[in-house]
Amino acid sequence: MPGGSSIPDEAWEKFVQDAERDRASAPKEPSARARMVAERLRALDEAEARKSRAGRRWGKKTPAEPWQPEGWRTGPAWQERNGRGARRRKVWSVLGVLLAVAVAVIALKPSAALSWLPGGSQDSAGADASASPLAPETSRPSGAPADTGGLPTRKKPFTGSPADRWAAGADAIEVPKVSKSVRGVSAARIATALGLTKDFLVASNLDRDVLYGAEPKTALALVDPLQKDYLSDLRSALRHPTVKNDPTWIFTRFDPDKVELVGTEVRVRGRMTVEPGDLAGQARIRADYTFVYPLARAGGGKEVARTIVRRVVEVEVHDPAKFQGTEGRIWVYDLDGEISNDNCRDGDGFIQPLFQADLYASPDSSGEVVDPYDRSRGLDGAEGKCGTVSRT
Template structure:
């Protein structure tokens, strides 16, 4: 292993002596550190517990979707429970440049650049992606790194992920009014999904303030859902809310990715469609530091109508339609909160019955599916 290569090996003969010596020292150290070790008692206990869970058919985090608010009566919001199966393979390379490419002067293979690109933020989403995101290596999220192992690691933080498109006139609607509609839509999204008060289970006052009180029954139904949640009036179909007695957020960052489009509306104004995914890292409120994530994708359609032609409130939005898919939340629980599940705790809610879904896949529209669908996810 430590013998210097002969001159008839062109790939190694060009390596300087000091670089070769550094390589041999590092290689010998790596071999010693990678030697098999007896698993700890804790590791054996965890392994046995996971095997027991698998044998009992226990599954973790779920995925839910639901219809637009006006379609909820008589229909169950579709919720799918999700489970992530991750595997890691390890290969041993014997070639010098494969095992220690950084030893070659100048980084000829660009490994430093690729690693920097992998960790750099993604550009804003302007069109629908054509495929699911390629996830990073499987990693367990921690208090210090709550997005480890998640494609959301490269997403923008909070409001920074809601990038407004350039406003331009739509028919007779001037550009400044289009810009107003876009800003109001962003305010609605922030108030419903990013406002700390909302996320911690409080009343989403800033989101409700954007909606038109003259829209028939809308605010009354939302108030009913917040005050007395039920299957027919479930506030999590529009608001991301967690029970503070059950879980608490990890840090202040909620990862956000999506896009906004606009067109001529049906009420003399401009209609805006927002499609965004939010990723929430959470821990249990009773002490354990195990981190889990809930993924919420929302599609909201609103319109800033023409107050000269319709009985609407100036500067308020009509909520035309909204839908959602929620990954890692107990199925069929209608208490007004999302309920993330933890691998260390026995799952609650209904057993999975639907297909597996990637909660980070934004290349597909939200699936209508069947009522009562409760499936699995491929990752959280």
């Protein structure tokens, strides 16, 4: 056809379609902003690579820091959050176990749980026999010690007694320190007298031979020989004891034909104090101690009975410039006592502990009921009285 197109319509249409497709797929030249960003990223990568190589040069691998921001789901921040959550779950699991244990302890032993609370000491709530020993007594107690359960045995003769937490033997008698004179009596002289007072208590109440009825020679030798009448009465009581002149008010003695001491320990609790005397040149020592003796019938009896003896000894210390006295001896000013769980002395010179059979056979006492472990109370002239004890 002259002047017309020589290309058929179908061929032209296909040509146009192919040209459009090729134009869409052809590479585009990046814009100036795109080229700037790409160059900056490439520079950062090269800088991190150089830093990594420099670190390895000194034998230390330095990881390259990523230039891209951390993803909120895939980056370390998300991992740390997961780690904290795992730790919280672990902590709550441990707390749950501890809470379960605490509930079990409270259910099985409420007294132990109460001892964890502020002010819930075992001493005030009733201590177990396995509790730690009591601290030394430094002042007059405010009341009787708490009651404890259990019966004494030959292996554990102090079970069920507050004495289970007391110190034993001569070491329980602590001599206080004196730093100044009292009523004109030097500190050195008072310190010497304190030591002699302890020796007298030990010789009178802890010497094993004396406990089995031997003559308390050491104790007698500690008394100032100038106290002739007093010493004469003591020796007479030991040779010919009577109800009125009973040596057990001064010396602890048991009849070895009837009873035997259980174990090797005697529990002791008390204190020594120093006070001014009545006159210038006089100081007074006051020793107040309770001794607990576990006993069984002679010949291997199984039942254990405890006798509690409280001694209050007052010793005067003199200024030698004003008063006569013998060096190395004590001047006994007064001596009081209380013997608990005893068959109300019949004048034979021995303490006679009561066992269950004795308690059933003897009539009820009409005397006052006392707690022999209550060191908060005074003796009030207990010597010569027979009463009932609330516990042994």
